[in-house]
Amino acid sequence: MPDRKDEATKPVETVTLTIDDQTITVPKGTTILHAAETVGTRVPHYCYHAGLSAPAICRLCLVEVEKAPKLVPACVTQVAEGQVVHTQSDKSLAMRRGVLEFYLQNHPLDCPICDQSGECKLQDYAHAEGRFHGRGKEPKRVFGRDDFGGDVLFYGDRCVMCTRCVRFMNEVEQEPRLTVVERGDRAIIDTFFEEGLEGTNYHGNIVDICPVGALISKDFLFKQRAWDLDRTPSVCPSCSQGCNIELHARDDLVQRLKPRVNMDVNAYWMCDYGRLNYEWINRGDRIEVPLVRKEQGTRATGWREALADLLQRLDAGPVRVVVSPRLSNEGLGTVRALVDHLGGGEIVYRSERAADEIPLKGFPKLVRRRDLAPNVNGAALLDMERTGGEDGDGGLEAFAAHTGVLFVVGDDLSDQPASFGEGALLYVYLGTHPSEAAAHAHFVLPLTTFAEQEGSFTNHENRVQRFWPALEPPGVARPTWLVLGALLAERTGSRPPTSAAAAFEAIPAFGGLTYEQIGTRGARPAPDRLEPAGASTRGERA
Amino acid sequence: MAYPYVSEREVRLISKHLGDPHARALAAAKQNGRYEGLRKALEMSPDQVVDVVKASGLRGRGGAGFPTGMKWSFMPKDYAKPHYLCCNADESEPGTFKDREILRWDPHLLIEGCLVAAYACRARHAYIYCRGEFFEATQVLARAVEDAYADGLIGDDVMGSGQKIDLTVHVGAGAYICGEETGLMNSLEGRRGEPRVKPPFPAAVGVFGMPTTVNNVETLCAAAQIVLHGAEWYRQWGTEKSPGTKLFCVSGHVNKPGNYELPLGFPLMELIDDVCGGMRNGNALKAVIPGGSSVPILSAEECRTCALDYEGVSACGSMLGYASVIVMDETTDIVKQVRRMAAFYAHESCGQCTPCREGSAWVTKILKRIEDGRGTEEDLETLKELTTQMVGTTICVLSDSVAAPVHSSIDKFRNDYLALIRRGERVGVA
Numbered sequence: 023m024p025d026r027k028d029e030a031t032k033p034v035e036t037v038t039l040t041i042d043d044q045t046i047t048v049p050k051g052t053t054i055l056h057a058a059e060t061v062g063t064r065v066p067h068y069c070y071h072a073g074l075s076a077p078a079i080c081r082l083c084l085v086e087v088e089k090a091p092k093l094v095p096a097c098v099t100q101v102a103e104g105q106v107v108h109t110q111s112d113k114s115l116a117m118r119r120g121v122l123e124f125y126l127q128n129h130p131l132d133c134p135i136c137d138q139s140g141e142c143k144l145q146d147y148a149h150a151e152g153r154f155h156g157r158g159k160e161p162k163r164v165f166g167r168d169d170f171g172g173d174v175l176f177y178g179d180r181c182v183m184c185t186r187c188v189r190f191m192n193e194v195e196q197e198p199r200l201t202v203v204e205r206g207d208r209a210i211i212d213t214f215f216e217e218g219l220e221g222t223n224y225h226g227n228i229v230d231i232c233p234v235g236a237l238i239s240k241d242f243l244f245k246q247r248a249w250d251l252d253r254t255p256s257v258c259p260s261c262s263q264g265c266n267i268e269l270h271a272r273d274d275l276v277q278r279l280k281p282r283v284n285m286d287v288n289a290y291w292m293c294d295y296g297r298l299n300y301e302w303i304n305r306g307d308r309i310e311v312p313l314v315r316k317e318q319g320t321r322a323t324g325w326r327e328a329l330a331d332l333l334q335r336l337d338a339g340p341v342r343v344v345v346s347p348r349l350s351n352e353g354l355g356t357v358r359a360l361v362d363h364l365g366g367g368e369i370v371y372r373s374e375r376a377a378d379e380i381p382l383k384g385f386p387k388l389v390r391r392r393d394l395a396p397n398v399n400g401a402a403l404l405d406m407e408r409t410g411g412e413d414g415d416g417g418l419e420a421f422a423a424h425t426g427v428l429f430v431v432g433d434d435l436s437d438q439p440a441s442f443g444e445g446a447l448l449y450v451y452l453g454t455h456p457s458e459a460a461a462h463a464h465f466v467l468p469l470t471t472f473a474e475q476e477g478s479f480t481n482h483e484n485r486v487q488r489f490w491p492a493l494e495p496p497g498v499a500r501p502t503w504l505v506l507g508a509l510l511a512e513r514t515g516s517r518p519p520t521s522a523a524a525a526f527e528a529i530p531a532f533g534g535l536t537y538e539q540i541g542t543r544g545a546r547p548a549p550d551r552l553e554p555a556g557a558s559t560r561g562e563r564a
Numbered sequence: 565m566a567y568p569y570v571s572e573r574e575v576r577l578i579s580k581h582l583g584d585p586h587a588r589a590l591a592a593a594k595q596n597g598r599y600e601g602l603r604k605a606l607e608m609s610p611d612q613v614v615d616v617v618k619a620s621g622l623r624g625r626g627g628a629g630f631p632t633g634m635k636w637s638f639m640p641k642d643y644a645k646p647h648y649l650c651c652n653a654d655e656s657e658p659g660t661f662k663d664r665e666i667l668r669w670d671p672h673l674l675i676e677g678c679l680v681a682a683y684a685c686r687a688r689h690a691y692i693y694c695r696g697e698f699f700e701a702t703q704v705l706a707r708a709v710e711d712a713y714a715d716g717l718i719g720d721d722v723m724g725s726g727q728k729i730d731l732t733v734h735v736g737a738g739a740y741i742c743g744e745e746t747g748l749m750n751s752l753e754g755r756r757g758e759p760r761v762k763p764p765f766p767a768a769v770g771v772f773g774m775p776t777t778v779n780n781v782e783t784l785c786a787a788a789q790i791v792l793h794g795a796e797w798y799r800q801w802g803t804e805k806s807p808g809t810k811l812f813c814v815s816g817h818v819n820k821p822g823n824y825e826l827p828l829g830f831p832l833m834e835l836i837d838d839v840c841g842g843m844r845n846g847n848a849l850k851a852v853i854p855g856g857s858s859v860p861i862l863s864a865e866e867c868r869t870c871a872l873d874y875e876g877v878s879a880c881g882s883m884l885g886y887a888s889v890i891v892m893d894e895t896t897d898i899v900k901q902v903r904r905m906a907a908f909y910a911h912e913s914c915g916q917c918t919p920c921r922e923g924s925a926w927v928t929k930i931l932k933r934i935e936d937g938r939g940t941e942e943d944l945e946t947l948k949e950l951t952t953q954m955v956g957t958t959i960c961v962l963s964d965s966v967a968a969p970v971h972s973s974i975d976k977f978r979n980d981y982l983a984l985i986r987r988g989e990r991v992g993v994a
Contacts, residue, residue, distance in 0.1 A: 078761045079916040081957050092956035098761055120953030124922035157946050160929040183915060202756065202915070205739075207925035209915030 039105040054096035054107055055083055063109050066118060066147045068184035068233045070097035073290045073385070074193055080184050082125075082147070084117050085109045093117050115151060122152040128162045128207065129234070130179045138235030140248030144182065165210055170200075171218025172225045173240050173294060178210050181236035187211060187228035194291065194384030195224045211236070223380045223390065226294045230280060241298055242278045246270075254492035255282055255542055257479050259348060259472050260296035261376075262393040264481030264544070267292060269473055269492040275304045276473060276492065284543055287485065291382060293390045303473045303493070309456055310497025313466040320466075325498060329505070332465050333512055338447035339426025341367030344418060345406060346432030347395035350477030351486065352522050353469075353502030354397065355529030357431055358404045360510045364427070369406040372433060373398055374414035391482050396472070400480035403531045418442075431502060432469065435459035452505060468499035475501040476522040478540065486535060487544035567669075569820040571839040575801055575809045578785040579662075579825040582669045588704060590711040593672035599717060601792035605680045606725040608791075611641070613684035617787050619795035621807040626652055626745075626780030627856070627885045629806075629874045632787060638767035639685045639775050647687040648771045650752065650778040651678050653705075654695045654736055654743035657856035658908060659888035662811040662823050663781035667694070667701035670785075671708035675731065677784030679722060680791050682729045685777045689730045693748050696738030706733050740912035744960045745778035747914065758914045759960035782811055802828035806873035806884075816891035817844040828873040832862075835872065836891055847893035851977070855885025857905045858965030860972035861898075882972075897991050898977040899984055902969050903931035909966040920963035923954040927970055939985045944974055 035050040044061045053076075058065050068080035076097045084093035088106040093114065096107075108114055125144060133139040165178025188200045188211060199219050203212045219225040229239045251270040258265040258279065265288035268280045279300050281292040312328035313320050323331075341364045345357055361367050373395040380390035394414075402408075410417030415437040421428060422438060428446040430453070435442055438459035443449035451463035454471050472479075474495040478488045503525035504518075511518035519525040523537040533547040567583020580596075581587035587596055605613050618633025639647060651674065655663040666674055674692070682690040692709075694702045709731055712718045718731045734752055736742045742751040746760035749771040770776020779787075786808060790798045799807045806828040812835060815821045819841035826835065832852065836843065843849055849864040854872065860882040862870060870880045877884040892901065910924035927950055930943050951967035958964075974981060983989040 077916070078959065079918075081917050081919055084957060095761070117953065117957055120950075121918050121957065123953070124918050124926070127922045127926050158926070160926065160933070163925075183918070183921065205741075205915045206910055206913040207915065207921050209921065 037101045037103050037105075039101050039103065039107065041107045042109055048101060050101075052101050054085060054087075054094070054099050054101055054109075057101050058085075058096060058107070058109050065096045065109050066143075066151065067097055068143060068182055069186065071186050071189075071231055071290075074186060074189045074231075077185065077189075080182070081121050082118060084114060084121070086111045086114045118147075118151050119153055122148055123157070125182055126152070126156060127158050127160075128179070129182070130162060132180075135244075136177075136180065136235040137238050137242060137244065138180075138232075138248070142235060143233035163207060168212070169218070170213055170225075170237070171220035172222065173298065174219055174225055174229060175238045175240050175243065176211065177236050177238060180234050181211060182234050183209055183211075184233060185211070186231045186233070187237055190228050190231060191219075191222070191225070194227070194382065195222060196383040197222045199225075200228075223295065224291060224293055224382055226297045227281070227291045231290070239278065246272050246277045251277060252492065253280075254473075254490050256473070256489040256492065257396060257481075257487045258292060258296040259396040259479070260299045260394060261293075261391040262396060262398050262482040263288065263296075263389060263391045264396060264479055264485065264487050265292040265296060265388070266487065266543070267296075269300075271473075271492045274493050276300045286387070287481070287487070287544065288388045289385050291385060291388055293380060293382070293388075295380070295390055303471055305455060307455060308496040308499065309453060309466060309468040310499060311468060312498070315462075315464050315466075325500070325505075328465060328467065329509055329512070332448075332450065333509060335448045335464070336364065336427065336509075336513070340424075341365070341427045341429065342421055342424045343367060343369040343429040343431065344421055344433045344435075345369060345371045345401060346434075347371050347373045347393070347398040347401045348472070349397060349401075349432045349502055350472060350475070350489075350522075351397065351400045351480055351529065351532070352477050352519075352525040353431070353506075354400050354404050354406065355531065356503040356506040356510065356519075356525060357429070358406070358529070358531075360506050361429075363510055363513060367427075368420075369404075370409040370417070370421070371398075371401045371406050372410035372414050372417055373408070375412045377412075393482070396479040396481070399482060399484055403480060403484070404529070430460070430463075431506075452502065454499070467505055468495075468497060469505070470495040470499045470501050474499065477501065477503075478522075478526060478537075481544075483546070485544045485546050486532065486540050488537065488540050488542070568822040569824075569841075571824060573834075573839055574825050575827055576825050577789055577801075577809050578666065578670075578673060578782065579811055579823060580670075581673075582665050582823065584669060587670060588668075588672075588708070590672060590708065590715060593670070593708075597792070598670075598672040599676050599723070601788040601790075602676045602679050602683075602717070603723055605683055605791045606723055606727060610684045610686055613680065613791060616791055616795050617684070620790045620798040621795075621805070622783065622786055622790060622798065623806060623874065624780060625782035625786070625810065625887075626743075626778075627657070627858075629884065632779065632783055635767070635779070636681065636684050636777060638765070639687075639777055640767075641686075643686055646689065646772075646774050647685055648774055648776045649678060649682040649685050649687040649690040650745070650748060650771060650776060651681075651690065651692040651781060651784055652743060652745065652748055652778050653692050653698070653781050654748060655698075655781070656695055656740040656743045656912075657858060657886045657888060658905065659813060659815055659853065659856045659890045660886045661813050661815075661888075664695075664698055664701050665823055666781050666785060667698065667705045671705045672712065673785045673788060674705070674781055675708060675712050675718070677781075677786075677788040678731060679718065679729055680788050681777065681779055681784050682731075683722075683727060685775075687777070688728055689732070691752060691771070692731065692733045693742070693752055694733060694735050695743075696736045698735075702733065702735055709733055739914075740908075741914045741960070741962060744962070747960065748778060749776065756914070758916050759962075761959055803873050803875070805875055810872075810884075810887050812872065813886070813888040814840050814891065815888070817847060817893035817896070818842065818891050819844060821891075826872070829876060830872045832867050832870040832872055832889070835889065836867075840891075843891070843893050845893075847895060849891065850894045850896050851892045851898065853882075853890040853892075853969070854880075854887070855883045856888035857890065857908070858961070858968055859883040859885045860968045861902075861976060863976045866976075895991070898973055898980045899931065899935050899990075902973045903928065903935050905969050906931055906966055909962060913962055913966075917958035917960075917963065919954045919957045920966070923950055923963060924966045926950060927954075927966060931970070934981065934984060937984065937988045939981075941982070941985055943985075944978070944981055947971075948974055
């Protein structure tokens, strides 16, 4: 059930009705479909989607209402005082069984080779409410496949004509690229000429909302079976919007990203840029163990030895730190705490900025932001400064030649020469992937990516959102907060943080916000505990 | 008169000038009393016009038989939003050919009816939505509308009354479903001709999202006559619940098929035997579809007692619908007829609702298989169950229209089906 907060603030008139022998009171104007959900009944439906208009054409949500002349579509029928609804009566079930039979008349039973299999609404409903034996003896009509452009492949035979995709493109993306052509059982979804979906920025969502396997992601085509995937709630790391997503993983590899409902951030949608930008998580060339460079050469060690070694060399001079806005709040907060403990020092971050924002017209809260990193605001809140160009390069001249203590945390320094940090008395490179610019690092310490740890990001409007570990970290890689937290604890003689929650709650900048308050939907720190508005640009250098 | 066939038993209120090529011109039409009803309507208030039509008991001639005056009274009583009147001239029910004749022979009667209804519904703009295939009729109508504009009968000052009513003739692209009122509105707006979910009803949210009344051609013509002559005058014909006259489109195996305007309540057998000159070649009657192809078939036995008014036909288990009487004699292959009807609906289904989209095509495939001699007795049960699943589960009633002839023919002509299934015998085929 989507909660629409802007509507919930008005005083609401209520209606009391009976659904499946349970009497409930719901706001006036609620549809029977939503009211039934409050008593725990999910009425099957295809064409209805909470984020789209309801044309009531799939005829699958028919329910019996006492005194109504015929069955009513639950998705568009509003509740009325004293109404008695039977969603599971013989009549309702018989009609829905009939409608399902019609669906299966032309739907190919190619589930074994269909990517949707396992998360297919036709499978689910047919198993739950359909006939056990099919009566179809006639040949099925054949449409074949079509390339819709972009990431979308269309299997016409599987289409149930719910028109969700057409309505998404018309109403939400507001790029009318799809339409229904022909009529009757020849009706089919099609693109206009050869233009297709190419060039639109949110079309991946039509694959998500397709209830069957008619619209298939080319990226995911024949890659995995849906039931083999482990689904982990997470936050999209591709821009500062912070879309709530699920990581779908198998074999310790992220297979695809799917949006997770959050009406305050991204509703049911996410952009194609974010959706398809996940391969980097699966890169195999990772730093797996701590590497310590000494005169006799670089050597792999264990954490205990590496950190003990590092601890002794920390006071080698003024501190300068390069962080990455891809680090979690916990990681950045621990960097801040360590630097403050070492007497302060410059902390900068670099991040790529796109030329334009890409808004989703039908849901204006969702915008592919210019900042192409998830935690720019987190870094800014912790008084870290942005440096470098719009492409995320450069700006590190003073750091490359720094002669004191140099920390590089998360930034892969891909644009920097091998001489980076040559003159530093202590150069510590903490990262996920090896870098040429780490050649002179005294310590190269393996970090986990966001997909391998628990943590949180702060999005463009300072909303803190949590993510959960989906993959096993490679080797002995550890989250930043654990590595630097242990170091700091050792220095101060305190106890190191034992969890991401403890690490987060120890950061004063977040005003006492707790993991429990953030939950799965995110929360914003109390405004009076935050810096004034415009925090996201505050860190920029003049 | 030469117009195909006439009968002295007819009461020709609106079909009086059918077949008369000289009645089309505006001057002749005026001589025939056209626009007198409009003149009278403009002297009344819109509500008074509605009351007269209400009192006459006129029921919609487009198939459903909904009381016209009541439909008009649902329109908002102010001019806060633009109102629209749509005349449904998308006559596409198989077996129907009455509206086309009115358009062809007496277009000014329809224009008058549109203006009266538009005035009563407080509409400033009326549309006549013509079926795409009506080339000649549309040309005649368009010419008549031009003449009426030039004469000040339509436009900014209708007959000097100060009322502004515009009238547009819109030609569809030829789709059965655009004869459904909400499908018509979508088509008129330039969208796909797909029926809309009701509620909201057209009187609240209709064409262009504004209050709209949709009326059939014959209804509007009758309304103009009623306003001119009064409600009581109209009630002298027909029955208490179905007053007035109705154009019956008789087709099939009778000697004199054609349009006959008869008082409602007219006995069906008299229509066939007397008005239409009996069955072709003296053959025996087998079946009658009384209201266009979308209503249940009546067997010869049921026809004996059937009176042609809304209640009488319902009592016999069918519907008066469009009053398109399709007569079939003993040589008729019912299975083939039903298959052809089902195929028509499968072709014309808009494809929105699943039971109709999939069901109509499936039913057609099964019927075709039976017709080809590859059917089983099990198929009949399947057909009956499928057609049950198609009734009342869709937005519009096209799905019910497929179901009605199929379901009723299996009940009433089971032997025809069984003869084909068991022995491969086709009725009427040597």
